[in-house]
Amino acid sequence: LAKTTQPISMDSYEGQEVNITCSHNNIATNDYITWYQQFPSQGPRFIIQGYKTKVTNEVASLFIPADRKSSTLSLPRVSLSDTAVYYCLVGDISFQKLVFGTGTRLLVSP
C-alpha cells in the first residue's frame, strides 16, 4: 500500500477556501485516491475519490496532477462545521480494507 503524508493540522477561517495536500510518492498504477472526513465521536465519512485530473462533487474537489504523486483536497468556503479530521487514503480499487494515517486536523474559526 502506498504511504501517504499529509499535514498534521491546519487552521482556517469561515468563508475561506481550504486546500489539504497529500503526498503519495509510491502510488501504484492501479491505486485510487480517496478522502474521508471524521467529526469527533463519529465514524469517518467518505468525501471524494479520484484517479487522475480533477473530480468535483457537492462537497469538495480533488485535484490530482499528471504524475499522481500528490493530491489536493479543496473545500470551498469552509464553515465552522467543517472542523474535522481529514484522511487521505491510497489503494488498489480491488482492496477491501482502508488504511488510515493520522490525518489532518482542520480547525475553522469564526
Add this chain to the structure above:
Amino acid sequence: GAGVSQTPSNKVTEKGKYVELRCDPISGHTALYWYRQSLGQGPEFLIYFQGTGAADDSGLPNDRFFAVRPEGSVSTLKIQRTERGDSAVYLCASGQGGGFVEQFFGPGTRLTVL
C-alpha cells in the same frame, strides 16, 4: 434510510472480562468491516466479511479477538480476557463490497477496560 448502528455506544469492563460489540449494517450491504481507533490515531482495520464469511481477518491483533456474521447481516465482535490495551473506539462499516469504494461507518463503540 437508516445508517450503520452499533451497540452499546459505551462499554466499561474490567480487565479479564469478556465483551461483545454489535454492529447492524445498512440493509442490503454485503460487505462488513470492523476497525479499531485509538485516541489521536486513524482507524485500524481488524476484519472484513463478505456475506457470512470472514474474507480477511489479518487485522485481528491476537486470538482473543473473534468476530462473526452468521446470517450475513448483523455482526458481533467478541473480545475475550480483555486487557487495558484493548481500550479504544471500535468502528463498524458496511458497503456494497465492490472493493476500495465508499464504506459507511457507524458511530462506534467506546470500550474502556479498567
